[in-house]
Amino acid sequence: MSRIVEAVLADGTKIPYVITENPPKGGMKYTYFSPDKSYVVQFFNESELGRDINIQDRISAIIGKYNPTISEEKGGAKGNTEKLANYFSDKYCWPYAVIVSPEFGIVCPAYPANYFFNEKSSKVYGLNLTGKDKKSNWFTSKVRKYLSDDELGNFMMMMKISISLARAIRRMHTAGLAHSDLSNNNVLIDPKTGSCVVIDIDSLVVPGLYPPEVVGTRGYIAPEVLETTVYSYGDPRRALPCIETDLHSMAVLIYEYLLTRHPLTGPKHIPDIPAEEEDFLLMGSQALFIENPDDRSNRPDNLNVTIHDLGPHIEHLFLQAFTDGLHNPKYRPTAMDWERGLVKTWDLLYPCENPECREKWFVLYDMDKPVCPFCGHRIRNTEIVKFIFKKELRGKKGQWIKYRELIVYNNIPIFSWHVYSNIFADEKAERDLMAYVVKHQEQWLLINQKISGMRSSSGNIVPAGKAILLRNGDSFRISEDENGNLIEVVIT
Amino acid sequence: MSDFIRRLPVYLLLDCSGSMHGERIEAVKQGVKSLVAELKGDPQALETAYISVITFSSTAKQEAALTELMLFKEPELKASGATMFGRALSLLMDCINTEVRKSTETQKGDWRPLVFILTDGAPSDVEDFKKCAEQLKQMKVANIIACAAGADADTKYLKMITDNVLMMNSLSSGDLAQFFAWVSGSIKMTSKSIDAKPGQALELPPPPQGFQIVP
Numbered sequence: 001m002s003r004i005v006e007a008v009l010a011d012g013t014k015i016p017y018v019i020t021e022n023p024p025k026g027g028m029k030y031t032y033f034s035p036d037k038s039y040v041v042q043f044f045n046e047s048e049l050g051r052d053i054n055i056q057d058r059i060s061a062i063i064g065k066y067n068p069t070i071s072e073e074k075g076g077a078k079g080n081t082e083k084l085a086n087y088f089s090d091k092y093c094w095p096y097a098v099i100v101s102p103e104f105g106i107v108c109p110a111y112p113a114n115y116f117f118n119e120k121s122s123k124v125y126g127l128n129l130t131g132k133d134k135k136s137n138w139f140t141s142k143v144r145k146y147l148s149d150d151e152l153g154n155f156m157m158m159m160k161i162s163i164s165l166a167r168a169i170r171r172m173h174t175a176g177l178a179h180s181d182l183s184n185n186n187v188l189i190d191p192k193t194g195s196c197v198v199i200d201i202d203s204l205v206v207p208g209l210y211p212p213e214v215v216g217t218r219g220y221i222a223p224e225v226l227e228t229t230v231y232s233y234g235d236p237r238r239a240l241p242c243i244e245t246d247l248h249s250m251a252v253l254i255y256e257y258l259l260t261r262h263p264l265t266g267p268k269h270i271p272d273i274p275a276e277e278e279d280f281l282l283m284g285s286q287a288l289f290i291e292n293p294d295d296r297s298n299r300p301d302n303l304n305v306t307i308h309d310l311g312p313h314i315e316h317l318f319l320q321a322f323t324d325g326l327h328n329p330k331y332r333p334t335a336m337d338w339e340r341g342l343v344k345t346w347d348l349l350y351p352c353e354n355p356e357c358r359e360k361w362f363v364l365y366d367m368d369k370p371v372c373p374f375c376g377h378r379i380r381n382t383e384i385v386k387f388i389f390k391k392e393l394r395g396k397k398g399q400w401i402k403y404r405e406l407i408v409y410n411n412i413p414i415f416s417w418h419v420y421s422n423i424f425a426d427e428k429a430e431r432d433l434m435a436y437v438v439k440h441q442e443q444w445l446l447i448n449q450k451i452s453g454m455r456s457s458s459g460n461i462v463p464a465g466k467a468i469l470l471r472n473g474d475s476f477r478i479s480e481d482e483n484g485n486l487i488e489v490v491i492t
Numbered sequence: 493m494s495d496f497i498r499r500l501p502v503y504l505l506l507d508c509s510g511s512m513h514g515e516r517i518e519a520v521k522q523g524v525k526s527l528v529a530e531l532k533g534d535p536q537a538l539e540t541a542y543i544s545v546i547t548f549s550s551t552a553k554q555e556a557a558l559t560e561l562m563l564f565k566e567p568e569l570k571a572s573g574a575t576m577f578g579r580a581l582s583l584l585m586d587c588i589n590t591e592v593r594k595s596t597e598t599q600k601g602d603w604r605p606l607v608f609i610l611t612d613g614a615p616s617d618v619e620d621f622k623k624c625a626e627q628l629k630q631m632k633v634a635n636i637i638a639c640a641a642g643a644d645a646d647t648k649y650l651k652m653i654t655d656n657v658l659m660m661n662s663l664s665s666g667d668l669a670q671f672f673a674w675v676s677g678s679i680k681m682t683s684k685s686i687d688a689k690p691g692q693a694l695e696l697p698p699p700p701q702g703f704q705i706v707p
Contacts, residue, residue: 021670021673022670022673022677022700025677025697045697045698046698124562126532126562127532127562128529128533129533132533132534135534135535137535137536137539138535141535141536141539142497142539143535143538143539146538146562184535184536185684217684218684265496265497266496267496269595269598269599269600271595271596271597271598272595273595274595274601274604275498275595275600275601275602275603275604276603276604278595278600278601279498300496
């Protein structure tokens with residue numbers, strides 16, 4: 001029933017694609033695959049849209065000067081190096097060519113294979129998911145019970161996905177781009193590997209330049225956008241998708257990843273009006289965070305794990321996003337705030353000892369209370385070790401201030417951002433193993449792999465291949481090179 | 493948590509009169525089967541959509557009560573007899589009344605049900621039909637999409653029930669398959685976009701090729 005035809009690109013190149021009956025259809029476009037499934041071609045549901053000069057302009061800009069997945073040298077975003085382009089190319093499904101015939105359309109890379117389910121993904125009879133894409137609410141709504149355990153990943157993988165999403169969105173926002181329709185459908189996730197990919201990039205909004213076309217997806221639309229759909233397009237009271245509304249959608253996604261529930265769906269109820277009108281209010285003007293500390297009217301009574309269990313950084317971000325910022329867009333944390341808070345929290349992750357624990361990892365933010373919130377297990381087989389990192393105050397030699405922490409467990413890797421205060425764990429950082437900590441015969445050892453200038457608390461230089469014995473209260477320079485940190489050891 | 497999730501009730505009203513006998517009823521059966529399989533592949537639809545099948549021939553019968561997708565079993569459909577369409581509408585109203593959760597002081601209600609009607613003829617019980625169609629249109633309890641299949645289907649009756657009327661020219665198994673694929677697309681779209689703006693016209697994907705929207 002399918003047949004192969006050719007599309008002509010803007011530069012005259014011809015590429016084949018397979019026409020199938022009932023192609024996958026989104027709100028705006030429908031999709032055909034290439035014969036080898038390495039790329040897809042997409043056309044507009046309403047072909048007039050493809051003839052709109054503004055849309056054509058926008059898409060050309062997205063493919064070219066706004067594109068973080070190719071280097072500046074090759075026509076991509078300004079300042080983008082080959083290394084950064086490589087890093088970001090698997091974070092998005094970024095369109096890379098314009099089709100001019102048979103009608104206006106775009107070419108995108110196909111999602112990597114790990115974003116498709118296979119025949120082993122479902123664990124129930126009568127549900128065959130082979131070939132379906134991994135929309136995030138497969139994993140965050142009650143339908144997750146149908147997936148095989150192996151697909152579900154664990155809390156650490158969900159943290160990894162959250163960081164990856166925050167970073168991808170931060171990259172877009174710093175370039176001045178808003179995605180404008182971030183949702184469970186437009187961010188595919190693979191909890192097995194802890195990766196995500198942002199898709200449907202072509203509805204990108206450049207503030208002031210390219211106005212948005214979509215309102216968004218149910219559950220992810222910012223309250224002010226939903227609330228003001230009663231005004232016509234062009235009315236100054238109407239709020240449209242933009243960077244600040246992305247920040248709402250992204251916070252909803254991260255909340256869902258980490259806690260497998262929606263942050264605004266709770267028991268709050270407005271009786272005597274139809275469901276549609278009620279949700280228009282409950283997701284719009286009357287939206288209320290289910291964990292709002294002051295107004296508990298939307299709080300479900302079975303909240304076992306809460307934002308408090310995710311440590312102070314993430315708790316603070318969610319409170320900002322869903323209490324202060326819910327109806328005040330300018331108070332929403334930025335994607336950069338999210339990336340930093342999540343990365344800081346990553347360093348507080350601790351493996352749960354309970355072999356039955358489904359989440360395997362939790363945030364150990366209080367050394368005196370090492371309890372996994374997911375399974376309730378209290379860590380008792382070992383002492384807890386923490387590194388407090390201090391950096392030297394600029395221009396004030398010998399004055400050190402605490403700026404981050406790391407909860408240490410057996411075999412934990414130490415990276416450059418733990419060694420030097422001027423390195424942040426982002427796309428630019430080297431990811432080589434610098435050192436690691438092991439528990440050996442009841443002693444905790446920091447083994448140097450390739451850090452120069454490491455000096456133990458007793459004043460000895462520790463070359464690569466040698467170790468430092470860690471004792472409670474010890475303080476040592478992990479590197480005496482420029483920007484090298486001072487580490488204080490706490491063992492309980 | 494699941495208590496706060498609204499359901500999206502979907503009713504399929506299928507004409508099983510004598511004229512549907514043979515290849516056509518087989519295609520409808522196949523269509524229902526692939527519709528359910530397709531919806532199961534969409535997490536939002538799988539979580540929220542509940543399906544019921546009502547057939548009408550010399551009588552009207554609810555073949556499958558409103559059921560979540562994972563528990564839904566395709567009914568054994570047979571075609572014979574007359575087209576008691578009016579009776580089917582009356583049964584539909586009863587089912588909506590008893591099965592769809594209403595918003596109460598303490599409970600969140602279901603989404604407005606989606607009703608898809610497929611018929612290849614005209615009602616045998618015209619008087620009953622007119623009365624029920626009028627009632628149904630007045631009650632505004634559901635979003636109804638009616639499809640007239642083949643040359644003998646009379647769209648004027650469908651227009652009495654709803655403004656969303658589609659027409660497909662042939663009753664080939666290919667067309668019926670396309671119809672059910674379109675139904676699944678419509679359900680998926682509705683499960684994602686409900687509440688965007690209440691009171692707005694229902695947003696549906698463009699109908700498949702060869703189908704006309706009856707103005």
